[in-house]
Amino acid sequence: xxxxxxxxxxxxxxxxxxxxxxxxxxxxxxxxxxxxxxxxxxxxxxxxxxxxxxxxxxxxxxxxxxxxxxxxxxxxxxxxxxxxxxxxxxxxxxxxxxxxxxxxxxxxxxxxxxxxxxxxxxxxxxxxxxxxxxxxxxxxxxxxxxxxxxxxxxxxxxxxxxxxxxxxxxx
Amino acid sequence: xxxxxxxxxxxxxxxxxxxxxxxxxxxxxxxxxxxxxxxxxxxxxxxxxxxxxxxxxxxxxxxxxxxxxxxxxxxxxxxxxxxxxxxxxxxxxxxxxxxxxxxxxxxxxxxxxxxxxxxxxxxxxxxxxxxxxxxxxxxxxx
Numbered sequence: 682x683x684x685x686x687x688x689x690x691x692x693x694x695x696x697x698x699x700x701x702x703x704x705x706x707x708x709x710x711x712x713x714x715x716x717x718x719x720x721x722x723x724x725x726x727x728x729x730x731x732x733x734x735x736x737x738x739x740x741x742x743x744x745x746x747x748x749x750x751x752x753x754x755x756x757x758x759x760x761x762x763x764x765x766x767x768x769x770x771x772x773x774x775x776x777x778x779x780x781x782x783x784x785x786x787x788x789x790x791x792x793x794x795x796x797x798x799x800x801x802x803x804x805x806x807x808x809x810x811x812x813x814x815x816x817x818x819x820x821x822x823x824x825x826x827x828x829x830x831x832x833x834x835x836x837x838x839x840x841x842x843x844x845x846x847x848x849x850x851x852x
Numbered sequence: 853x854x855x856x857x858x859x860x861x862x863x864x865x866x867x868x869x870x871x872x873x874x875x876x877x878x879x880x881x882x883x884x885x886x887x888x889x890x891x892x893x894x895x896x897x898x899x900x901x902x903x904x905x906x907x908x909x910x911x912x913x914x915x916x917x918x919x920x921x922x923x924x925x926x927x928x929x930x931x932x933x934x935x936x937x938x939x940x941x942x943x944x945x946x947x948x949x950x951x952x953x954x955x956x957x958x959x960x961x962x963x964x965x966x967x968x969x970x971x972x973x974x975x976x977x978x979x980x981x982x983x984x985x986x987x988x989x990x991x992x993x994x
Contacts, residue, residue: 710979711891719894760930760957761885764887764888764928764957767957
């Protein structure tokens with residue numbers, strides 16, 4: 682009975698990710714690739730995504746600390762990040778990558794050091810998707826319920842897209 | 853070659869059937885992103901296409917230079933060292949007749965021109981989805 686309830690809870694959580702716009706139909710394509718020959722495919726790919734994304738965000742963080750900003754390097758990181766996010770169906774992350782890149786392009790073409798200013802300011806205000814103000818400091822919120830449920834990681838830092846949510850299912 | 857559309861003929865999972873290539877087709881995925889490589893490879897294999905995946909462009913060139921042949925080669929635009937168009941150019945220079953599909957995360961007209969000039973047959977923005985892949989497989993199959 683507990684197992685059934687847990688599965689129902691997971692199904693509702695999964696649906697909420699689509700309803701809130703975190704996931705798109707590409708995630709369903711990913712799920713459809715899981716079969717008897719690849720029984721853990723979704724978990725493997727999402728775990729890989731989380732690992733790669735963590736590395737990319739770290740690279741972006743470090744690149745944002747440089748003076749002057751290397752927009753080509755930032756562009757490359759965003760290219761990789763958007764590619765994997767798009768492929769996995771991480772809709773909101775994909776959108777943030779696109780916006781970030783627009784700021785990079787603007788900064789690069791005008792030769793100004795911090796054309797990321799407006800975008801940085803937006804993040805600095807700590808406005809997340811729900812319009813609530815948060816601290817500007819680096820915080821990792823690692824909500825681990827237990828291994829059989831959804832692990833959600835929030836990364837909020839000044840200079841990085843707020844509201845990036847990475848998740849993986851462990852069924 | 854029409855890379856933009858085509859019907860997903862026979863792709864009706866609800867009736868227990870899934871589109872699959874009739875002939876033995878082979879594909880090579882060239883992408884430095886692990887997630888993208890995994891998903892593209894799995895997608896092609898799910899349609900019965902024998903698929904290999906490599907990370908750098910040089911590995912793809914070496915593979916073909918060693919005698920391997922592929923019906924379809926999917927190449928990411930931004931590869932380290934040897935980029936996508938240059939990889940495609942070197943593959944074509946060896947006389948390979950494969951269908952080459954260039955892919956990228958952010959569509960750019962100049963990149964498209966570069967890829968097509970290098971010998972690619974098409975250029976799309978990710979994701980590589982069934983809507984893209986099935987018409988290609990169908991065309992190769994027939």
